[in-house]
Amino acid sequence: MVYLLYNNRFYCGGSLINNLYVMTAGHCVNGFSKERLSVVFLDHDRSTTSETRTFTKRIGAVLRHNLYGIGGSYNNDIALLRLESEVPLTGILKPVCLPPIGKSFTGYTGIATGWGATQSHGQVSNKLREVRVPILSNVDCRKTGYRDRITDNMLCAGYAQGTKDSCQGDSGGPLHIVNGTYHTIVGVTSWGEGCAEPNYPGVYTRVNRYISWINGNTRDACYC
Structure with missing residues (x-):
């Protein structure tokens, strides 16, 4: 789990997928210049500087999915950030x-993690937080208030009554499933109506629809 800075200000999350690339949401990098972007690793509490292992990397290239943003929707909301230099795994x-x-x-x-707001329109969190939410089928998600706004490239997770959700500032971060110590990223936090609103679960980019795109764009990296 990493977070992104723009002009040294926190605004989105991301996930390290190999020694050279961070995966995030397309809307987190849309129209942003890579020179002003950086990625922070191994942080937990953003309000303290005493976490000695924390380090920051600049961005060498931004690879946003070329079909993102067509028709004004959040379809294909995924991007890769190539780090300026590799990180030691x-x-x-x-x-x-x-x-x-x-x-x-x-x-x-699913387990969503991030430093996002703890309530709709609230302040972002200094400490990394996580929330557990059940993953819905797309058939069931289209029965919510979103209806046909949910494409096959999206994944929904949340409770019918709301209660728990990702929120503003969590964008670009992961939705994991965990088996023991083994974390698999199944979603990238993308969009939603409010936060934890009844009948409006969180919507995530469905990562396994993009495996060939990810592999094709990260051939220079090591997944070991």
Whole structure:
């Protein structure tokens, strides 16, 4: 789990997927200049500077999905950030695992993490937080208030009554499923109506629809 800075200000999350690339949401980088972007690793509490292992990397290239933003929707809301130099995959710094193609993850418990707001229109959090939310089928998600705004490239997670959700500032961060210590990223936090609103679950980019795109754009990286 990483977070993104623009002009040294926190605004989005991201996930390290190998030694050279961070995955985030397309809307987190849309129209932004890479020279003003940076990525912070191994942070937990953004309000303290005493976390000695924290380090920052500049961005060498921004690869936003070329079909993002067509028709004004959040379809294909995914991007890769190529770091200016590789990160050592040692100690506690490890990349997240990419999901298998074709699996829906319906009924799994997803874990969304980030430094986003703890309520709609609220302040972002200094400390990294996580929330567990059930993953819905796309058929069920189209029965919510979103209806046909949900494409096959999206994944919904949340409770019918609201209660728990990702929120502003969590964008670009991961929705994991966890098996023991093994974290697989099944979603990228993308959009939603408000936060934890009844009948409006969180909407995530469905990562396993983009495996060939990810692999094709990260051939120079090591997933070990």
